Amino acid sequence: MKEWIRGMRANIPLAVSAMAYGGVFGVLSGNQGVSWAEMLALDLMMFAGSAQLVMIEMWSAPLPVVAMGLAVLIVNMRYLLIGASLQPVFDGRPLWQKALGMHLVADENWAVTIAEHRNGGTCPAFLVGGGMLLLVAWTTSTIAGNLLGGQIMEPARWGLDFAFVAVFVALSMSLWQGRDDLLPWVIAAGLAVAGEHLLPGKLYIALGGIGGAMTAVIQEMVQMRTHPAEIRDGFSRLVVPGEGKTHE
Amino acid sequence: MSNLFHQGAIPSILLASAITYALRLGGLLLADRLPKSGPARRFLDCLPGTILVSLTVPGALHA
Numbered sequence: 001m002k003e004w005i006r007g008m009r010a011n012i013p014l015a016v017s018a019m020a021y022g023g024v025f026g027v028l029s030g031n032q033g034v035s036w037a038e039m040l041a042l043d044l045m046m047f048a049g050s051a052q053l054v055m056i057e058m059w060s061a062p063l064p065v066v067a068m069g070l071a072v073l074i075v076n077m078r079y080l081l082i083g084a085s086l087q088p089v090f091d092g093r094p095l096w097q098k099a100l101g102m103h104l105v106a107d108e109n110w111a112v113t114i115a116e117h118r119n120g121g122t123c124p125a126f127l128v129g130g131g132m133l134l135l136v137a138w139t140t141s142t143i144a145g146n147l148l149g150g151q152i153m154e155p156a157r158w159g160l161d162f163a164f165v166a167v168f169v170a171l172s173m174s175l176w177q178g179r180d181d182l183l184p185w186v187i188a189a190g191l192a193v194a195g196e197h198l199l200p201g202k203l204y205i206a207l208g209g210i211g212g213a214m215t216a217v218i219q220e221m222v223q224m225r226t227h228p229a230e231i232r233d234g235f236s237r238l239v240v241p242g243e244g245k246t247h248e
Numbered sequence: 249m250s251n252l253f254h255q256g257a258i259p260s261i262l263l264a265s266a267i268t269y270a271l272r273l274g275g276l277l278l279a280d281r282l283p284k285s286g287p288a289r290r291f292l293d294c295l296p297g298t299i300l301v302s303l304t305v306p307g308a309l310h311a
Contacts, residue, residue: 083275208302
């Protein structure tokens with residue numbers, strides 16, 4: 001099967017969840033006075049739900065252009081890390097594939113793609129297929145909500161919110177690489193929960209992501225120093241190529 | 249046109265879209281320049297898990 005079709009199929013449950021959220025969000029945008037054309041431009045050009053939500057909350061003419069830009073920078077800072085983490089998927093690919101593919105990166109297809117990559121490899125087309133499905137799901141549902149208004153039922157959303165969390169928990173499990181991940185993940189969770197209360201926007205995701213990954217680096221350095229032989233034998237994937245030979 | 253776009257809407261949408269795209273592509277291009285082994289590699293290897301945990305845990309606690 002073609003990779004982009006596989007990517008689409010793998011993202012179907014998350015696209016359904018995104019449509020439910022998108023419908024409610026579209027209604028909200030209509031209530032805030034956002035026109036369908038403005039919503040369509042945001043859906044296609046920005047394609048980032050939580051940042052769109054923040055912008056819509058600030059939507060009254062004349063729009064505060066710079067303040068909105070800053071808010072979007074804070075909310076979407078996590079995409080810098082998400083982009084960095086996709087390096088193995090795009091490794092060796094031409095720049096045009098990176099430039100086109102990265103526009104279609106959302107939290108959902110990113111997580112599905114990374115999990116797929118860990119379980120036997122994948123390619124940018126898998127990511128892009130998922131991204132196209134999510135873009136269509138997101139755009140149609142938000143525009144429908146914007147145009148139809150309150151006719152869309154809100155309670156339907158709750159069960160799907162739970163589905164969203166369940167899928168993400170399942171994906172987390174597939175990213176687990178072994179007990180060396182325990183401390184970094186605990187630190188990430190702690191920093192994210194604390195950061196959610198202390199930091200603006202969605203900066204808590206970047207805080208947890210960076211703090212957890214830094215923990216992994218420090219942990220590895222400490223292990224190298226205390227048990228160098230064990231590390232070389234047990235965790236050869238972590239050892240610098242060629243370095244093992246110089247120690248022998 | 250004036251009915252479809254509020255005053256300031258077009259520059260706002262363009263700026264916000266440019267910032268978001270720069271973050272997405274910028275992260276990937278920065279990671280391309282990092283060494284493929286050692287601490288930087290371990291950092292990037294662990295990053296998907298820690299980002300996903302940070303995305304999920306606060307939301308799951310509210311649910």
